[in-house]
Amino acid sequence: MLQRPVDNEYPKYYVPYVKLVSDGELLSILKENLAEMVALFEGLSEEDGHFRYASDKWSIKEVLGHMTDTERIMSYRLLRVGRGDQTPLAGFDENDYINGSQFDLLSNKEILEDFKAVRHATITLIQNMADDVWNRKGIANGTEITTRAIAYIIAGHAIHHGKIIKERYLTDLNK
Template sequence: MADMERFRSLVEKLEGMISRVDEGITHIKPDQDKWSLKEIIGHLIDSASNNHQRFVRLQLGDLNNFPAYDKDIWITAQKYNDMQWKDITALWSSYNRILLKVIEHMDTNALGNVWIIDDKKLTLELIVNDYYRHLDWHIGHFEERLREIIEGR
Protein backbone atom coordinates (compact mmCIF):
# COMPACT_ATOMS: atom_id res chain seq x y z
CA MET A 1 0.00 0.00 0.00
CA ALA A 2 1.44 3.35 -1.08
CA ASP A 3 0.91 5.27 2.16
CA MET A 4 2.79 2.95 4.54
CA GLU A 5 5.28 5.65 5.53
CA ARG A 6 2.46 8.06 6.37
CA PHE A 7 0.65 5.36 8.36
CA ARG A 8 3.84 4.50 10.28
CA SER A 9 4.54 8.18 10.90
CA LEU A 10 1.09 8.70 12.46
CA VAL A 11 1.59 5.74 14.81
CA GLU A 12 5.03 7.02 15.82
CA LYS A 13 3.70 10.54 16.33
CA LEU A 14 1.05 9.41 18.80
CA GLU A 15 3.50 7.04 20.52
CA GLY A 16 5.78 10.02 21.12
CA MET A 17 2.95 12.15 22.44
CA ILE A 18 1.62 9.55 24.87
CA SER A 19 5.11 8.79 26.21
CA ARG A 20 5.43 12.39 27.44
CA VAL A 21 2.09 12.58 29.29
CA ASP A 22 1.99 12.48 33.10
CA GLU A 23 -0.25 9.56 34.10
CA GLY A 24 -1.71 11.71 36.88
CA ILE A 25 -3.76 13.72 34.37
CA THR A 26 -4.85 10.96 32.00
CA HIS A 27 -8.17 10.27 33.75
CA ILE A 28 -9.33 13.92 33.84
CA LYS A 29 -12.50 14.74 31.90
CA PRO A 30 -12.73 18.53 31.33
CA ASP A 31 -16.50 18.08 31.06
CA GLN A 32 -18.85 15.14 31.61
CA ASP A 33 -19.46 14.72 27.88
CA LYS A 34 -15.76 14.89 26.93
CA TRP A 35 -13.42 11.92 26.91
CA SER A 36 -10.32 11.77 29.09
CA LEU A 37 -6.93 11.00 27.52
CA LYS A 38 -7.35 7.37 28.66
CA GLU A 39 -10.73 7.22 26.95
CA ILE A 40 -9.34 8.68 23.71
CA ILE A 41 -6.62 6.02 23.60
CA GLY A 42 -9.22 3.41 24.64
CA HIS A 43 -11.39 4.46 21.72
CA LEU A 44 -8.39 4.08 19.42
CA ILE A 45 -7.87 0.54 20.78
CA ASP A 46 -11.52 -0.22 20.00
CA SER A 47 -11.03 1.19 16.52
CA ALA A 48 -7.90 -0.91 16.02
CA SER A 49 -9.61 -4.11 17.16
CA ASN A 50 -12.68 -3.58 14.99
CA ASN A 51 -10.64 -2.59 11.95
CA HIS A 52 -8.25 -5.51 12.43
CA GLN A 53 -11.22 -7.82 11.87
CA ARG A 54 -12.24 -5.87 8.77
CA PHE A 55 -8.70 -5.81 7.35
CA VAL A 56 -8.28 -9.57 7.66
CA ARG A 57 -11.82 -10.67 6.79
CA LEU A 58 -11.95 -8.43 3.71
CA GLN A 59 -8.80 -10.04 2.35
CA LEU A 60 -10.79 -13.28 2.28
CA GLY A 61 -13.75 -11.81 0.39
CA ASP A 62 -16.63 -9.35 0.63
CA LEU A 63 -18.43 -8.82 3.96
CA ASN A 64 -22.18 -8.56 4.35
CA ASN A 65 -23.71 -7.36 7.59
CA PHE A 66 -20.48 -7.36 9.58
CA PRO A 67 -21.34 -5.31 12.67
CA ALA A 68 -20.28 -1.73 13.25
CA TYR A 69 -19.86 -0.55 16.85
CA ASP A 70 -21.13 2.31 19.02
CA LYS A 71 -18.03 4.11 20.28
CA ASP A 72 -19.68 5.64 23.35
CA ILE A 73 -21.19 2.35 24.51
CA TRP A 74 -17.80 0.64 24.11
CA ILE A 75 -16.03 3.41 26.10
CA THR A 76 -18.60 3.17 28.90
CA ALA A 77 -18.53 -0.63 29.00
CA GLN A 78 -14.75 -0.92 29.16
CA LYS A 79 -14.04 1.64 31.90
CA TYR A 80 -10.73 2.80 30.43
CA ASN A 81 -10.43 5.46 33.14
CA ASP A 82 -10.03 2.67 35.71
CA MET A 83 -7.07 1.14 33.85
CA GLN A 84 -3.36 1.88 34.06
CA TRP A 85 -2.05 4.37 31.48
CA LYS A 86 0.96 2.16 30.68
CA ASP A 87 -1.32 -0.82 29.97
CA ILE A 88 -3.64 1.14 27.70
CA THR A 89 -0.83 2.79 25.77
CA ALA A 90 1.19 -0.43 25.43
CA LEU A 91 -1.85 -2.23 24.00
CA TRP A 92 -2.59 0.62 21.58
CA SER A 93 1.02 0.75 20.39
CA SER A 94 1.36 -3.03 19.99
CA TYR A 95 -1.96 -3.32 18.19
CA ASN A 96 -1.02 -0.59 15.74
CA ARG A 97 2.39 -2.15 15.06
CA ILE A 98 0.57 -5.38 14.19
CA LEU A 99 -1.89 -3.52 11.93
CA LEU A 100 1.02 -1.93 10.06
CA LYS A 101 2.34 -5.44 9.32
CA VAL A 102 -1.12 -6.69 8.29
CA ILE A 103 -1.44 -3.79 5.86
CA GLU A 104 2.14 -4.07 4.60
CA HIS A 105 1.54 -7.71 3.61
CA MET A 106 -2.00 -7.22 2.32
CA ASP A 107 -2.85 -8.82 -1.00
CA THR A 108 -3.34 -5.87 -3.35
CA ASN A 109 -5.92 -7.88 -5.28
CA ALA A 110 -8.14 -7.75 -2.18
CA LEU A 111 -8.16 -3.93 -1.93
CA GLY A 112 -11.36 -3.79 -3.98
CA ASN A 113 -13.24 -6.25 -1.74
CA VAL A 114 -16.23 -4.55 -0.10
CA TRP A 115 -17.91 -4.36 3.27
CA ILE A 116 -21.62 -3.83 2.67
CA ILE A 117 -23.20 -1.87 5.51
CA ASP A 118 -26.37 0.23 5.50
CA ASP A 119 -26.65 -0.07 1.70
CA LYS A 120 -23.11 1.32 1.27
CA LYS A 121 -20.18 -0.52 -0.26
CA LEU A 122 -16.86 0.32 1.38
CA THR A 123 -13.71 -1.11 -0.19
CA LEU A 124 -10.87 -2.52 1.88
CA GLU A 125 -8.61 0.21 0.49
CA LEU A 126 -11.04 2.92 1.60
CA ILE A 127 -11.36 1.34 5.08
CA VAL A 128 -7.57 1.21 5.54
CA ASN A 129 -7.16 4.83 4.45
CA ASP A 130 -10.07 5.90 6.64
CA TYR A 131 -8.53 4.15 9.66
CA TYR A 132 -5.47 6.41 9.39
CA ARG A 133 -7.57 9.50 8.61
CA HIS A 134 -9.47 8.72 11.83
CA LEU A 135 -6.22 8.23 13.76
CA ASP A 136 -4.89 11.56 12.47
CA TRP A 137 -8.09 13.30 13.58
CA HIS A 138 -7.78 11.79 17.06
CA ILE A 139 -4.14 12.88 17.31
CA GLY A 140 -5.47 16.44 17.03
CA HIS A 141 -8.26 15.56 19.47
CA PHE A 142 -5.65 14.21 21.93
CA GLU A 143 -3.54 17.38 21.62
CA GLU A 144 -6.59 19.58 22.17
CA ARG A 145 -7.75 17.56 25.19
CA LEU A 146 -4.27 17.64 26.72
CA ARG A 147 -4.20 21.42 26.32
CA GLU A 148 -7.66 21.71 27.93
CA ILE A 149 -6.57 19.61 30.89
CA ILE A 150 -3.32 21.51 31.43
CA GLU A 151 -5.01 24.92 31.14
CA GLY A 152 -7.80 23.82 33.50
CA ARG A 153 -5.45 22.77 36.31
Protein backbone atom coordinates in the same frame (compact mmCIF):
# COMPACT_ATOMS: atom_id res chain seq x y z
CA MET B 1 1.80 1.84 -3.29
CA LEU B 2 -1.76 1.78 -1.95
CA GLN B 3 -3.87 4.37 -3.77
CA ARG B 4 -6.24 6.76 -1.99
CA PRO B 5 -9.86 5.56 -2.20
CA VAL B 6 -12.37 7.55 -4.21
CA ASP B 7 -15.55 8.94 -2.65
CA ASN B 8 -17.87 6.12 -3.77
CA GLU B 9 -15.78 3.47 -1.96
CA TYR B 10 -16.97 4.36 1.54
CA PRO B 11 -19.83 6.06 3.39
CA LYS B 12 -19.87 9.86 3.42
CA TYR B 13 -19.47 10.03 7.21
CA TYR B 14 -15.89 8.77 6.77
CA VAL B 15 -14.90 11.62 4.39
CA PRO B 16 -13.34 13.75 7.17
CA TYR B 17 -11.09 10.86 8.23
CA VAL B 18 -9.93 10.01 4.72
CA LYS B 19 -9.22 13.69 3.99
CA LEU B 20 -6.90 13.87 7.02
CA VAL B 21 -4.58 11.26 5.51
CA SER B 22 -1.81 13.06 3.66
CA ASP B 23 -0.53 11.91 0.30
CA GLY B 24 2.23 9.36 0.56
CA GLU B 25 2.82 5.78 1.57
CA LEU B 26 0.04 4.67 3.94
CA LEU B 27 2.28 2.33 5.93
CA SER B 28 4.71 5.19 6.58
CA ILE B 29 1.82 7.39 7.68
CA LEU B 30 0.61 4.71 10.10
CA LYS B 31 4.12 4.29 11.51
CA GLU B 32 4.59 8.05 11.90
CA ASN B 33 1.23 8.33 13.64
CA LEU B 34 2.23 5.53 15.99
CA ALA B 35 5.44 7.36 16.90
CA GLU B 36 3.47 10.57 17.51
CA MET B 37 0.96 8.81 19.78
CA VAL B 38 3.74 7.08 21.72
CA ALA B 39 5.57 10.40 22.26
CA LEU B 40 2.34 12.15 23.24
CA PHE B 41 1.23 9.52 25.76
CA GLU B 42 4.66 8.88 27.23
CA GLY B 43 4.72 12.59 28.08
CA LEU B 44 1.51 12.43 30.14
CA SER B 45 1.25 11.79 33.85
CA GLU B 46 -1.33 9.36 35.22
CA GLU B 47 -3.28 12.38 36.46
CA ASP B 48 -3.21 13.87 32.96
CA GLY B 49 -4.66 10.64 31.60
CA HIS B 50 -7.83 11.21 33.64
CA PHE B 51 -8.31 14.75 32.30
CA ARG B 52 -11.60 15.62 30.57
CA TYR B 53 -11.98 19.01 28.94
CA ALA B 54 -15.70 18.90 29.79
CA SER B 55 -17.67 16.76 32.24
CA ASP B 56 -19.52 14.92 29.47
CA LYS B 57 -16.37 14.12 27.45
CA TRP B 58 -14.15 11.06 27.58
CA SER B 59 -10.90 11.14 29.53
CA ILE B 60 -7.63 11.15 27.61
CA LYS B 61 -7.23 7.48 28.55
CA GLU B 62 -10.68 6.74 27.15
CA VAL B 63 -9.83 8.52 23.90
CA LEU B 64 -6.76 6.32 23.41
CA GLY B 65 -8.81 3.27 24.38
CA HIS B 66 -11.44 4.29 21.83
CA MET B 67 -8.75 4.68 19.18
CA THR B 68 -7.52 1.18 19.98
CA ASP B 69 -10.98 -0.41 20.01
CA THR B 70 -11.90 1.24 16.72
CA GLU B 71 -8.66 0.24 15.02
CA ARG B 72 -9.14 -3.33 16.21
CA ILE B 73 -12.68 -3.40 14.77
CA MET B 74 -11.69 -1.70 11.52
CA SER B 75 -8.71 -4.03 11.06
CA TYR B 76 -11.06 -6.97 11.46
CA ARG B 77 -13.24 -5.44 8.77
CA LEU B 78 -10.17 -4.95 6.58
CA LEU B 79 -9.26 -8.62 7.05
CA ARG B 80 -12.75 -9.88 6.27
CA VAL B 81 -13.32 -7.69 3.20
CA GLY B 82 -9.75 -8.18 1.98
CA ARG B 83 -10.08 -11.95 2.15
CA GLY B 84 -13.29 -11.82 0.13
CA ASP B 85 -15.72 -12.60 2.95
CA GLN B 86 -19.10 -11.29 1.82
CA THR B 87 -20.84 -11.68 5.19
CA PRO B 88 -22.26 -8.28 6.19
CA LEU B 89 -20.42 -6.84 9.19
CA ALA B 90 -22.29 -5.17 12.04
CA GLY B 91 -21.76 -1.59 13.13
CA PHE B 92 -20.83 -0.61 16.68
CA ASP B 93 -21.60 2.16 19.13
CA GLU B 94 -18.37 3.67 20.46
CA ASN B 95 -20.13 4.90 23.60
CA ASP B 96 -21.18 1.35 24.48
CA TYR B 97 -17.55 0.30 24.14
CA ILE B 98 -16.36 3.09 26.43
CA ASN B 99 -19.12 2.34 28.94
CA GLY B 100 -18.09 -1.32 28.92
CA SER B 101 -14.39 -0.57 29.33
CA GLN B 102 -12.11 -0.01 32.27
CA PHE B 103 -9.68 2.40 30.62
CA ASP B 104 -9.68 4.81 33.56
CA LEU B 105 -8.58 1.93 35.83
CA LEU B 106 -5.61 1.08 33.60
CA SER B 107 -2.34 2.95 33.51
CA ASN B 108 -1.45 5.16 30.57
CA LYS B 109 1.32 2.69 29.82
CA GLU B 110 -1.05 -0.30 29.69
CA ILE B 111 -3.43 1.47 27.30
CA LEU B 112 -0.54 2.69 25.15
CA GLU B 113 0.94 -0.83 24.98
CA ASP B 114 -2.42 -2.13 23.74
CA PHE B 115 -2.60 0.63 21.11
CA LYS B 116 0.94 -0.19 19.97
CA ALA B 117 0.12 -3.92 19.70
CA VAL B 118 -3.01 -3.23 17.66
CA ARG B 119 -1.19 -0.76 15.39
CA HIS B 120 1.65 -3.22 14.78
CA ALA B 121 -0.94 -5.88 13.89
CA THR B 122 -2.67 -3.42 11.52
CA ILE B 123 0.64 -2.64 9.83
CA THR B 124 1.51 -6.30 9.30
CA LEU B 125 -2.01 -7.03 8.06
CA ILE B 126 -1.73 -4.27 5.45
CA GLN B 127 1.83 -5.29 4.51
CA ASN B 128 0.76 -8.87 3.92
CA MET B 129 -2.33 -8.17 1.82
CA ALA B 130 -2.06 -9.17 -1.83
CA ASP B 131 -2.06 -6.33 -4.36
CA ASP B 132 -5.34 -7.43 -5.90
CA VAL B 133 -7.47 -7.14 -2.72
CA TRP B 134 -7.59 -3.36 -2.29
CA ASN B 135 -10.64 -2.82 -4.52
CA ARG B 136 -12.66 -5.65 -2.99
CA LYS B 137 -16.01 -4.59 -1.63
CA GLY B 138 -17.88 -5.68 1.46
CA ILE B 139 -20.74 -4.49 3.61
CA ALA B 140 -20.06 -2.95 7.02
CA ASN B 141 -22.68 -1.18 9.11
CA GLY B 142 -25.15 -1.57 6.24
CA THR B 143 -23.02 0.22 3.65
CA GLU B 144 -20.61 -0.82 0.93
CA ILE B 145 -16.92 -0.24 1.55
CA THR B 146 -13.62 -1.27 -0.07
CA THR B 147 -10.58 -2.76 1.57
CA ARG B 148 -8.42 0.26 0.74
CA ALA B 149 -11.05 2.66 2.11
CA ILE B 150 -10.95 0.80 5.42
CA ALA B 151 -7.15 1.13 5.54
CA TYR B 152 -7.40 4.89 5.00
CA ILE B 153 -10.19 5.23 7.54
CA ILE B 154 -8.01 3.51 10.14
CA ALA B 155 -5.25 6.06 9.56
CA GLY B 156 -7.59 9.04 9.40
CA HIS B 157 -9.46 8.06 12.57
CA ALA B 158 -6.23 7.94 14.56
CA ILE B 159 -5.05 11.26 13.09
CA HIS B 160 -8.43 12.82 13.94
CA HIS B 161 -8.31 11.78 17.58
CA GLY B 162 -4.65 12.73 17.91
CA LYS B 163 -5.61 16.24 16.78
CA ILE B 164 -8.48 16.36 19.27
CA ILE B 165 -6.18 15.36 22.11
CA LYS B 166 -3.69 18.08 21.17
CA GLU B 167 -6.24 20.82 20.44
CA ARG B 168 -8.92 20.24 23.08
CA TYR B 169 -7.32 18.24 25.86
CA LEU B 170 -3.72 19.35 26.06
CA THR B 171 -4.57 23.00 25.44
CA ASP B 172 -7.00 23.00 28.37
CA LEU B 173 -4.78 20.75 30.50
CA ASN B 174 -1.86 23.19 30.23
CA LYS B 175 -3.89 26.28 31.26
